Amino acid sequence: MKRILVVYFSQSGQLKNILQSLVKPLIEAGHKIHFEEIKVVEKYPFPWSAFEFFNAFPETFMQKPMALESFSVASSGDFDLVILGYQPWFLTPSRPISSFLQSVEGKKMLNGKSVITILGCRNMWLGAQEKVKQKLIEANAKLIGHVALIDKSGNLTSLVTILRWMLAGKKEPFWIFPAAGVSARDVEHSRAFGESIKKAIESNEFGSLQDHFLSEGAIEIKPNLVLMERRGQKSFSIWSKFVAAGGNAQSTGRKIRVYVFMFLLPTMIIILTPLLWILSAIMLTVKRKHIVKEIAYFKQTTLRERAKTV
Numbered sequence: 001m002k003r004i005l006v007v008y009f010s011q012s013g014q015l016k017n018i019l020q021s022l023v024k025p026l027i028e029a030g031h032k033i034h035f036e037e038i039k040v041v042e043k044y045p046f047p048w049s050a051f052e053f054f055n056a057f058p059e060t061f062m063q064k065p066m067a068l069e070s071f072s073v074a075s076s077g078d079f080d081l082v083i084l085g086y087q088p089w090f091l092t093p094s095r096p097i098s099s100f101l102q103s104v105e106g107k108k109m110l111n112g113k114s115v116i117t118i119l120g121c122r123n124m125w126l127g128a129q130e131k132v133k134q135k136l137i138e139a140n141a142k143l144i145g146h147v148a149l150i151d152k153s154g155n156l157t158s159l160v161t162i163l164r165w166m167l168a169g170k171k172e173p174f175w176i177f178p179a180a181g182v183s184a185r186d187v188e189h190s191r192a193f194g195e196s197i198k199k200a201i202e203s204n205e206f207g208s209l210q211d212h213f214l215s216e217g218a219i220e221i222k223p224n225l226v227l228m229e230r231r232g233q234k235s236f237s238i239w240s241k242f243v244a245a246g247g248n249a250q251s252t253g254r255k256i257r258v259y260v261f262m263f264l265l266p267t268m269i270i271i272l273t274p275l276l277w278i279l280s281a282i283m284l285t286v287k288r289k290h291i292v293k294e295i296a297y298f299k300q301t302t303l304r305e306r307a308k309t310v
């Protein structure tokens with residue numbers, strides 16, 4: 001019997017459902033799973049108000065740690081494997097997760113452990129995973145597998161449905177739009193990744209785990225999103241400084257800056273999506289080799305030496 005720690009944060013419960021589906025084969029095989037939910041002292045609202053949503057941006061992007069409630073499991077716990085379930089917020093691991101990764105207790109929990117990351121998001125996670133890889137290295141943990149579950153609808157479609165879900169709490173289909181988030185089918189399919197983990201942990205052979213994940217559809221990357229992420233990371237690093245320079249959340253200066261960002265971000269995505277779609281079609285012909293290489297890089301688990309964000 002192996003002992004597996006599942007550390008996660010989830011606002012709507014989407015990620016928790018993914019993880020519960022994933023661990024089923026492990027539970028059925030008699031392995032012991034401990035679910036550890038990361039809880040923040042100052043809770044985020046769900047659904048969010050538009051202001052609170054965009055106001056969370058600078059500190060999230062800058063990975064500023066926030067206070068967490070204490071964990072139910074001892075940080076020195078003897079686990080054979082850690083599964084880290086997280087979601088990107090603003091192209092960065094969500095603030096509760098980045099706080100966990102930077103906390104003394106979290107680092108102790110991860111020290112010397114093999115870690116599998118699994119995320120559920122809209123569709124932009126490449127840079128967030130690079131930041132998580134970096135934090136895992138700093139915690140002396142070894143990343144051995146990665147699964148990224150995304151909303152497979154078009155970029156603009158998922159932008160509309162996720163904003164409706166996050167800001168009004170409505171996830172169901174409406175008008176011409178599908179339900180928001182990772183599809184129920186993909187949540188259910190996570191079980192297949194649990195099967196691969198079961199085989200790997202029982203044979204103590206993790207070398208081919210990521211290949212097994214990939215053969216089960218663990219990661220799908222659209223070329224235009226590689227380009228969009230790269231631009232997003234660059235512009236977010238400027239925007240986060242601009243909004244943070246407004247001072248604390250109560251100050252008028254900050255409020256004005258948050259409203260400017262709130263208006264410009266969706267506008268930029270709407271304008272850039274078709275442009276980048278055309279650009280990526282051109283780039284795919286001109287720089288095909290480079291983009292194919294980038295996609296292959298994001299499908300594996302090591303961090304490149306010259307740690308570029310994306």
Ligand SMILES: Cc1cc2nc3c(=O)[nH]c(=O)nc-3n(C[C@H](O)[C@H](O)[C@H](O)COP(=O)(O)O)c2cc1C
Pocket residue numbers: 009010011012013014015016053056087088089090091092120121122123124125162166
């Ligand atoms: C503040 C905020 C920012 C987000 N930013 C991103 C993002 O950059 N990329 C992405 O693909 N999804 C993004 N999402 C969607 C989340 O990754 C996630 O799918 C969603 O919040 C549901 O997760 P949960 O209910 O399990 O916490 C964001 C969500 C929130 C609340």
